[in-house]
Amino acid sequence: MTGAVLAVDQGTSGTKALVVCPRRGVIGAGSAPVRPRYLPGGRVEVDPGELYGSVVAAGRAALADAGGAAAGVAAVGLANQGETVLAWNPVTGEPLTDAIVWQDRRAEALCAELADHGEALRKLTGLPLDPYFAAPKMAWIRRHLTREGVVTTSDAWLVHRLTGEFVTDAATAGRTQLLDLDTVSWSEAALDAFGLGGERLPRIVDANAPVGTTTAFGPALPLTGLLVDQQAALLAQRVTEPGSAKCTYGTGAFLLAQTGSVPRLGSSGLVSCVAWRLGGRTSYCLDGQVYTAASAVRWLTDLGVLPGGAADLDAVGGSVPDAGGVTFVPALAGLAAPWWRGDLRGSLTGLGLDTGPGHLVRALCEGLAAQVAELADAAASDLGRPLEVLRVDGGLTRSALLMQTQADLLQLPVEVSALPDATALGVGAVARLGLDPGLTVDDAVPRWSPSAVYEPRITASEAAERRARFRAAVRALTAAQGRDAEATSPAGGGGASG
Incomplete structure (x- = not known):
């Protein structure tokens, strides 16, 4: 079968949809905004109706943009945020709560209560105890909001609204901390640990399993592809062999490294x-997160430092030669891997009367790039060999300043994807695999071609010095809150790559 597919990426700040033709590429595109509410106490919520409405609006807009070619669309694929959760009525499909977004920290105290279970849960599910993942949020909803209905990740609700089915894909299930990583099935032990024993959970399906039919976009179309967003981008970047890695710079930044058919703890x-x-075969990956990337840029924008938003990163940052001694730890929603200190807040140090907007922008770029470099070092350590290149995608890759800073601090080439909207393209490839079982992954995934390659322009010793300053700022930040970073980081603040 050679039909086009409608690929929908439901993200944190909006939904993007593409009509992807196997011969002509992207022939239609649409988008719709989503507006999360950022509330005191680290709470982040969104109206579930807004999530679903954005899916329908973006999908219909993409089909309209494709014009007459939309008649050739034969299937739909849906990518999702991963750790965003809500409670809902499985009979009517009506939400019973707002959706608690992946960035939300309200389950911090609940995680602290479960600290004694932390290592057992990590060995079982691959995930550390942290409010970032779905299970703590699900347990919080059950404790504080409602015992009615079902409580799931947002994809299960969206799929139910689209098709009436109650399913989730294996990769999204793996973001809950309720999945046995070895058997790829729900773990009774994990459910019991979170007080979720007896919950009705969605059936776990392959990413390319046809799960039902939807008329939400107009014509009746089978839903043949489901995948969590970062893994969809991993596939689109053709990071399919052990040892290769990608980083997506969106609301947060997410580095994933492929490990093959065996989970690596x-x-x-x-x-x-x-x-x-x-097709019943599981691939695994290592995953590291930076909670605030584009959201940190938006923060500077709201302060007036970047009048034009992310589009002004290069112009404002390029107005000065360096960060002017300023160090920015952009932990505006806490620090994720490898520190796992979600309780931290960000810090700006080295400010002076001569500090200007350009210095703040450069310090932000260095802070983001330094965190990603720490993730790359951690991945290399777990893989037992250094990374050779980093493939990147996402809106912030349009900033030459950020990408050059990333290459400098990594001391590795950074290859920028020529394919915008990699997440949508990845789930589109999965939908094609579900539509035509005779296709191979190599056939379904778009050819890889970087739009730009950034090579390091500074020496390894200068990169090590700049990263050491960032690590010192992190240590100072954690020490100020009563704990030392070296003690809490499994990576132990290892040396710079190169």
Whole structure:
């Protein structure tokens, strides 16, 4: 079968949809905004109706943009945020709560209560105890909001609204901390640990399993592809062999490294999780997170430092030669891997009367790039070999300043994807695999071609010095809150790559 597919990426700040033709590429595109509410106490919520409405609006807009070619669309694929959760009525499909977004920290105290279960849960599910993942949020909803209905990740609700089915894909299930990583099935032990024993959970399916039919976009179309967003981008970047890695710069930044058919539980602080399950065969990956990337840029924008938002990163940052001694730890929603200190807040140090907007922008770029470099080091440690290159995608890759800074601090080439919207393209490839079982992954995934390659322009010793300053700022930040970073980081603040 050679039909086009409608690929929908439901993200944190909006939904993007593409009509992807196997011969002509992207022939239609649409988008719709989503507006999360950022509330005191680290709470982040969104109206579930807004999530579903954005899916329908973006999908219909993409089909309209494709014009007459939309008649050739034969299937739909849906990517999702991963750790965003809500309670809902499985009979009517009506939400019973707002959706608690992946960035939300309200389950911090609940995680602290479960600290004695932390290592057992990590070995079982691959994930450390942290409010970032779905299970703590699900347990919080059950304690504080409602015992009615079902409580799931947002994808299960969206799929139910679209098709009436009650399913989730294996990779999204792996983001809950309720999945046995070895058997790729729900774990009774994990459910019991979170007080979720007896919950009705969605059936776990392959990413390319046809799960039902939807008329939400107009014509009746089978839903043949489901995959969590970062793993979809991993597939689109053709990071399919052990040892290769990608980083997506969106609301947060997410580095994933492929490990193949066996989960790898390392000591670096990275997460071990399912990359995808296709045709009954599971691939695994290592995953590291930076909670605030584009959201940190938006923060500077709201302060007036970047009048034009992310589009002004290069112009404002390029107005000065360096960060002017300013160090920015952009932990505006806490620090994720490899530190796992979600309780921290960000810090700006080295400010002076001569500090200007350009210095703040450069310090932000260095802070983001330094965190990603720490993740790359951690991945190399767990893999037992250094990374050779980093493939990147996402809106912030349009900033030459950020990408050059990333290459400098990594001391590795950074290859920028020529394919915008990699997540949508990844789930589009999965939908094609579900539509035509005779296709191979190599056939379904778009050819890889970087739009730009950034090579390091500074020496390894200068990169090590700049990263050491960042690590010192992190240590000072954690020490100020009563704990030392070296003690809490499994990576132990290892040396710079190169």
